[in-house]
Amino acid sequence: MKLQQKLVLLTTLSKGLMAAILLLALPWVVQTLVMRHTDSALRTELRQVQARIAQVGIGEFLPQGPAMRRTHYDLLQDEFIDLQATTSQPFRDTIGTFPRRQHGAAVDFRVLRHSGYYQGQLYTFEIGKSIASVEDVYDLLRTSAGYALAFTVLTTLLIELGVIGHLLQPVDHIVERLRAVRGPQAPDFPPLRTTTSDFQYLDASIQQMLLKIQRVFEQERQFIANASHELLTPISILQNRFENMLRAENLPEEAEAQLVTSQKTLQRMTATLRTLLLISRVENNQFPRNETVDVREVLTDAVEELEDRIGHKQISLQWNLTGQPMLAPASRTLIFTLIINLLSNAIKYNRAGGEIEISGQPEAGEAYVLNIRNTGKPIAADNLPHLFERFRRFDPEAAEGEGLGLAVVRSIAQLHFVQITVTSEKGPGTTFSLRLPPLVLLPTP
Structure with a gap:
């Protein structure tokens, strides 16, 4: 997994974990805030009532006649103020949830209770708000907070993804530079543009x-x-x-x-x-590459030169080329050397009466893949990474050669920007695949 993908995954998981924790804590937080807000509103109303009593007197709040208690509900009966004369002892202000009658039914109210002396008489005040109305505010806040949380998480996630992609662009540039190195002679790269x-x-x-x-x-x-x-x-x-x-x-x-x-x-x-x-x-790049090479023609010339060896081992040759493989700029001499080395190996390490298949097909992007397959003994998987090293031989039964043929193939392929891969398994045999780069038109002399 790439570093950028790991950072994106880490950011996503951290945001998801944070969102889950906040969603679990959100109901309690919102409920606490709503209750605190309600309690604060009740205290504010009490102060307003006290200021009004100080201004006009308590008689304005009591009913006419001998009754010493008055309860007033608002129009929807969501709030009430209760004033009652009492002979008990004064007490500290308290806030709690108590049942009260609303439209003939018992409904929970958030109630502030207060006691105080007015004109020598002790009175008890109760100011209440319906829990149902409080819960409406609670639901509204919870929904709004949920949407705000989702928006914040998604927005920060997208911003972080963009920032991570921007910060890690130098890594992609470094990888591209390393991929551009196809030999000991590294391209001349300008300094990497980054502030990191x-x-x-x-x-x-x-x-x-x-x-x-x-x-x-x-x-x-x-x-x-x-x-x-x-x-x-x-x-x-x-x-x-x-x-x-x-x-x-x-x-x-x-x-x-x-x-x-x-x-x-x-x-x-x-x-x-x-x-x-x-x-x-x-x-050392001492061969000029100024030709457009017809690869099919080079293959035909190489096969003709090796006809005696092919006939001596009674090997059948199969052609399955589609399209017209071309390579430019190139050196025909070097491409012929590359092809004849691969075909010589396909003959040398093939079994008597075996088969050599030359196939190829164009790829997207105007590239061309050429395959040379032989039905000889498969190469061990451990030996495949070392196949193109100099003086490395993996078949002790083959007396000829010094292990330099494939080293020549690799050097020529790198010079022409040809990607070469090898697969080998019992049955199909060993296949050398050459991915020819898209044709570059040479200037006419």
């Missing part, structure tokens, strides 16, 4: 690492090129001497056999050194 110091440090570290790798490969290629070139001269001298010695008429038969064996050894060394020089020249 961690990404700046990572980009600088990767640039330094690529430069170190480039220097190491440069030294290796230079050594291989120099060593191969220097060794070819004494080997050529030795070959000439062996040839001159073999022309001697009085050469013993045993010495002649030893000279022939030594000459074959020198020939193998020459072939190896020439292959190493080829790899070095390819990696």
Whole structure:
């Protein structure tokens, strides 16, 4: 899972957990706030009543006649004020929920009780609000709070997703730069545009690492090129001497056999050194790529050159090419070398009477996938990642070769931006797949 996906998942889970906790706590919080607001409103009304009594006297609030109690309900009977003369002891203000009659039925009211002396007489005040009316406010607040919570969570989540995507854009740029590195020679990248110091440090570290790798490969290629070139001269001298010695008429038969064996050894060394020089020249980009190569034509020429070996092992060749595979800019010489190496391996590691299938089809984006499959012994899965390494051989029964053929294939493929993959399993056999990049039209001379 990508870092961005993990951060998005973490943000979503944290927001979901926060929303769940708030939703569970929301009823209690809203109810507490509503009750506190109601209690505060009751106290405010009490102060207003007290101020009115101080202004006009308590008689305005009592009924005419000997009665010393008066209860007044509003029009909807959702609120009431009760004033009653009493002979009991005064008490501290209290607020609670008590049943009262409303439209002939018992209904809960939130009631503020207060006692005080007016004109030498102790009175008890009760100011109440219907719990039903309070619950209407409670439901309204709870619904509004729920919508506000959902809106806030979704808005912050979307904002955070956008911010996370923006902050992690340098990671995508770094990955794209690493994917663009197809060989020791890394492209010249400008400094990464970001204000995040961690990404700046990572980009600088990767640039330094690529430069170190480039220097190491440069030294290796230079050594291989120099060593191969220097060794070819004494080997050529030795070959000439062996040839001159073999022309001697009085050469013993045993010495002649030893000279022939030594000459074959020198020939193998020459072939190896020439292959190493080829790899070095390819990696140093010393071959011009200024041609448009017809891959079907190159395949036909390679098959014709290998007809004797194909017939010797009685291998059947199947063609299943669709479309017209083309590659440009390219070097036809190098593409021929790549194809003939793959076909040679398909013959060498195939069974007698086996099959080689050459297939291909165009892909979306004007790319083309070319497959070369043989029905030989499958390659172990552990060996597939090391298949293109130099001097790596995984079939001890194959006497010929030094393990450089596929190294040449990889170098040529990288030079031409061709993606190469290998699959191998019992039954279908081993398949080398080449994904040719879209054709780039060359300027006409």
